[in-house]
Amino acid sequence: MSGSTAYGLCSAALVGLGLFGLIVHPEPLRKTLAFNVIGGGVFLLFGVVARRGAAAGFGGDPVPQALVITGLVVAFAATALTVGLLLRLFQEAGRANLRSDE
Amino acid sequence: MSFALNLLTVLAVCAGAFFFLAGTAGLLRFPDPLSRLHALTKADNLGLGFVVLGLLFQAEGLFAGLKLIAVWLLTLLAGATVTQLIAGTARPSGPRE
């Protein structure tokens, strides 16, 4: 097993773990955390793909690496918007969950 | 020459690791927030100092060495600030702990 395979297996576990958190946690803040854990796993898998593609004197394929940077920025923007909605909901309704409005 | 430098590096980094270990033990074992912080910062600043010192022997050129020292100084500053803030919160039988 090479180092990048270890990280590949780690990324698979991270995706599963984050998915679990996403399903079982009712509070949106915890869901947001779970999203970011999954995101970390997905990006890591892309990093492993990049590392495997090392060639032409580069330590890794630069295309997936660049895409991960773009992805991280999108993930931050998504987190910021979620947090904004969450805080405003808390302010308006005094609650920060989505359960009771079913 | 390079053997001597390598030896110095190993010694310094080991010393640094010891201080980190001691600091972590203090963080876990000491009874109240203030003494925990005390253990943590004292040991960490010294620990990182020794690690940086050890790496200085391996630095390629003056600029790289200065960067390492800058890392240490910035960590000192950040650590001192955060410790002050935590201690300030913890002192008047703070909201947590």
Add this chain to the structure above:
Amino acid sequence: MPNSATAGGFLLVLAIVLPVTGVLLSLVLGGRHAERVVLILMPAGLAVALAIAIEVWRSHNVLQYFVGNWDPPLGVAFRADGLSAAMLVATALLVCGIGLFARGQFTSPGQAERRAPLVFWTLLPAVWGALNAVFIGGDLFNLYVALELLTFAAVPLVSLDGRAETIAAALRYLLFALFGSILYLLAAVLFYGAYGTLDIVLLSGRIRAEPVAWAAISLMTAGLLAKAALYPFHLWLPPAHAGAPAPASAILSGLVVKAPFFLVIRLWFDIMPRMPEPAAAQVLGILGGAAILFGSIVALRQARLKLLIAYSTVAQIGYLFLMLPLALTPEIGHPWSTFAWTGGILQAISHAFAKAAMFMAAGLIAEGIGHDRITDLAGIGRALPMTVFAFALGGVSLMGLPPSGGFIAKAMLLTAAVAEGQWWWAVIVLIGGLLAGGYVFLVLARALADPIEPLRLLTTIPPSRQAVVLVLALCAVVLGIVPLRPSELLQIGRPDIAVAGFR
């Protein structure tokens, strides 16, 4: 498929650059200028969309553009086939209609900038640009960015009024959309890891029937379904679409949910045309059928008009996915398969017009009488005849009655189902039509009833706004009268069939 940039490819760049410019200008100029920027933008964007459609029609080929002259797989390609062109034109028409309609609702009186108008007039071109980017995207990661652009443009529209319940609806929508995005991205990573490209055309040449391909396709489909609100991922849709202001509901229900559906089509028909999987297509069809039955029945039980229309969207999305089991037959390119494919796309477009008209009609009714309780609509048919007529025309298309785009779409799906021996889909189409008839007549019966005391409108609704709604509803009808030309356009550039197969 051409392997270099084609003449007229620069039009594709304009289809994205124009709306994006609108977003930036609206934001920086602010105040009342935001509205003017969009009003200037609308005809220009419509012209670009029409030019693309004409160019595709004239050359009878796919328009293609390599951004920065970098060929895929290193660079990103934009491509417009007949399907893209049709969606671009439909989007442009709808955005123009919605923009004209929204003028009466989102104005900043005086010099001071108001929150809701600025946000609306900045996000309207943002939705437009994002949709265009989805329709012409040729690269899976670029499409990911486009989908995120769409999400961030659509979510704030839901909570524009700032009430707690719409904020909760927006939050739920955002969580579902992000869930879809992350699955989509994971699938894109798997595609790249296995085949070394994210370009749709290159990918379709390299993909093989193996576990990694199936995993990627399943994940991507699941992610897109969450964004398209197909049953059982529909939970977020009704509160979000019903809670948004009417013009925003129109764009969300009419167009935004069609973008992920469009990508499902790209995935199943363009990326893997030679590997049909009837069992998987049947699963998607079953979800579609469940959506039709569930959405229609719940719509029948709604007390508020906007929620009824929103649940009807859940049902109508189901029809889109009926096309998959009917078109993904083992012999793709078979006339009946093409028939079903065309029916599905026509359903997407005619539903867009019909649903936008219905939401805006509901908005005008709510403005006029201050609520949208269905039981208290009596007399509105006399007070706002043009609006109620537009609502009825939209309803005709939803039911699938002639003459309307919805009729042709549903008839094509029905015919294909019968001809292919998959009669159970035909039954569902028919039941769905009956149920749609039920909820539309429920509303119309109340609206046309004589009120106990004469209905007084709170404000006067300008006829121009009513006319816009009527024109959009008429577009849905017209699609049913001249359906053959557009459906020929739709076939241009389909990799899986010869155009000649369609008669």
Add this chain to the structure above:
Amino acid sequence: MAFDIGLAILVLGVAVWTIAGRDAFAAVVGFVAYGLLLALVWVRLAAPDVALTEAALGSGLTGGLLLAASTRLRRPETTAPGEESAAPLRFAAAIVCALVTAGLVAIVLLLPEPPPTLAPQAAANMAATGLGNPVTAVLMAYRAIDTLLETVVLLLALLGVWSLAPDRFWGGLPGQRHHADPEGVLTFAAQLLVPVGVLVGIHIFWVGSIAPGGEFQGATILAAMWILAAMAGLVDAPAVSRRWLRSMLVAGPVVFLAIGLIGFAIAGAFLAYPDSLAKLLIVLIEVPVTLSIAATLALLVAGPPARMPQQ
């Protein structure tokens, strides 16, 4: 090798803490550690550019945002008992997620040999971009359209956050005003750190064309410095209606678009650069883009307008 396995296990452990911990605040702290460890993983995967982004943005800024949110949501009335999901749901979810993980494990082990890669093509075209960092070449040349749309995505997210302001505060100032305490340690630290941090941010941005770094990483550091200065009360957020602020926010995408359109005339395609001018044009784009991203990130953390100027 052993280090990699150990690090992978550590990352997993911290992730379990983040997901399974009962206290939201502790979970967020776990997430920050998760991000920092991932940054280390990125170094091991020969992706220093990503490592910088992960540490600054994925762990730092995201962590700060979530920490602030979890403190504000942490009131007694929000932690109602019985919020846990039912045991059968947890069990079913665990099975589904285990299956997903197992499937991904199989795929990771079955990834093709030799691995497909675009590294040779990226290398072959580097000369035409005049850049020395392949990741920057991807972001600014080969796939510049992604980066352009990305800057718009950030702007839309900011507008989305702003749209959550109560109507009466529209055009006002975001977040709380922090007052400077001349004796305070935070003020002192900020006075000392901000100039250094700004220099570091500019440096990281500037070396991006030849070495690891670039506009996203540099902009994140600049944004963090502004946030630090605001927390220490040294600066206050500008009102969101300010024309200069709006101009600063859109400057990056506007210049990006403009130079992209000029590409039609001087290089024959949108977002194309003639070889001789490539590096100059890319730097011309990057400077305003860095400023715009820095401003957008800082304001995303600051939140929606919540007060009017000088009440």
